[in-house]
Amino acid sequence: MDVTDAHGTVAEGFEPVREAFAANFALLGERGAAVAVYRDGHKVVDLWGGTKDVDGTAPWEAGTAQIVRSATKGVAATALLLLHQRGELDLDAPVGAYWPEFKAAGKEHTLVRHLLAHRAGVPVLDRPLTPEQAADPDLGAEAVAAQAPAWEPGTAHGYHAQTYSWLTGELIRRITGRPVGAWITAEMTRPVGADFWLGLPEEQSARVGRLGPVQAPETVGGLKTRPKRAVAEAYADPESLTRRAFAALTPAPDENAPAYRAAALPASNGIATADGLARLYASLIGEVDGGARLFTPRTMELARAEQSAGPDRVLVVNTRFGLGHMLHGPASPLLSPGSFGHPGRGGALAFADPDSGIAFGYVTNGFRKSVTADARAQALVKAVRTALV
Template identity: 85%
Template sequence: MDVHGAVAEGFEPVREAFARNFAALGERGAAVTVYRDGHKIVDLWGGTKDVDGTEPWERGTAQIVRSATKGVAAAALLLLHQRGELDLDAPVGAYWPEYKAAGKEHTLVRHLLAHRAGVPVLDRPLTLAEAADPDRAAAAVAAQAPVWEPGTDHGYHAHTYSWLTGELVRRVTGRPIGEWIADEIAGPVGADFWLGLPEDARPRVGRVGPVTAPEAGGLKTRPKRAVAEAYADPASLTLRAFGAIAPAPDENDPAYHAAGLAGSTGIATADGLARVYASLIGEVDGGTRLFTPHTTELARGEQSAGPDRVLVVTTRFGLGYMLHGGASPLLADGSFGHPGRGGALGFADPDAGIAFGYVTNGFRKSVTADPRAQALVRAVRTALSR
């Protein structure tokens, strides 16, 4: 496998780990980018653009990043808070009156970001057309009764996060969240990130699909029984949360790419993800910084920790971001970011000055700790410790 791109002196372990992912972990096409103190130090890509094709991955190839989208959506809400337009401690109903229905009147904005809102499921799943219609989707989640008292517990809002965050941005700004992100985040930072893919960017996007690693060498791991049972039980919060859009969308469908779902349909390059995170902790290339230091601290301040009622493992969340822990290992305790189920990962570590982006066209069964991404994170940690 030819690995293209470059790494700064001292970061050769990242190139080695990236190459091993193709040799040992079933990688088909991927890219990884790392910034340190706002400057690019790792920029690698290899394999094929499509998981089932032969066309080579090129600099600038983009892929759908699933739930890694959530971290960029969180940045939109935190920027609105930073600008004084959104109060994290205000009831959601202050901005979205219809949301006060069915016992949700005391839900705070911060509860939505920290997966504490109690609405990870819908009693009736939405079709893709309904999910992509902001009026119909917002009405469905506003009418939904919570499965726990908002603010008292946490559980991953896999799909409903899209409509909760998207509708808040729309109510506060009058603009769809994808348009707002394009104008206020991706544009100013110069990041290849789209929530609602434009037609002219479509040729850059590769086809995604499932991959499995070779079984040799102990690379496969057996899931814990409780987790396996939750994913097999149609009545579990786990399966219902991931099934809030039904039937499951085709992730290569242009309609899905255009849907603008803030929890799942972001499309990015590895550099795009990394640049966004770099802008949350400092200036990128000596220019734009989005978060003030205070907002950065808000992002990574722990809001939820412990057994997750949806993922059935112990998780930690800040305001819209997963925090470093067993379920989602990042660089260190101060890191914040978000994985995409089965592959992608974006995060920042303010203490080390590191911003990281990884995208792939091959999705594995892992939800929050993909072994290929983890190998790259460990390599970054090794490089920093030298």
């Protein structure tokens, strides 16, 4: 793609983002994608290009949306922090105070903050759920409530790749009495005007593109793009926590299937536009277009306060988490050490950086076998950093 084929607009000074976006198509195998950036609550980048479907010819349009996989986790964490902000959730209370069944199998001392920060010790299910079972919030909640922890809750951290859906979703449902997707729409995305859905409404389905695999180049800027050997071996070992955590939902769902998109899985199947993600994160650090703000300054600081850091028992790399949001680090480079947000496996990325006033959203239809840092998203983040210098 030539830079002139990147549709949309950039504010003066943010031209490097347009150049990086075009380069992703020319050099990194991008098929269809969008990126949006807000600064101090106002949009400064709004770009899209390529095809709506990874295997199609229809053009990506301004309102095209995609499944964003684990970038959904940041939205689920935001929901729980909002409940804390409103006085409805105590981060230092046992999860069982809100969800009595969760106390089973040695989890009676698991705190809400442990659950948010991937310290609850239940990243795997001894009896994995099928995609059809996973769509039933009752079955998912029963499965994680009955599961014995893989480590003593609170003593270590490991990415809860799939079980985060039922851990967060059921806690929200117990506190609010409402389905998680409906609560997020009513209390978060609709008030700030963000295109994000957890449980895709039928009337929005035509906007959503088809995902598919795309091959990563062997190297980017002289650096290899393949996973480290230890990480690859962990994914290949059926007995590892890594493999079992991602296999808590087995077989792997068809992410393009209407039934999967209509389910509400807060760990993995949120659907959003790039603008929707960026706008939502902009509302966490300030007013958006002079209007709504979701987080108070105190909650914003809470969101980026480190809770977990170091070797991740599931991802087999060093990771950093706040209360649900990933924090800037080698596994997930964001804009600066003060950023908080979440990547989605295979490409998507959303975050806020309070120190610069930046909120960022990127979505793609091209799936890569990466859990955290993706070369395409990182090229765009680097370009934003350049624009701020």
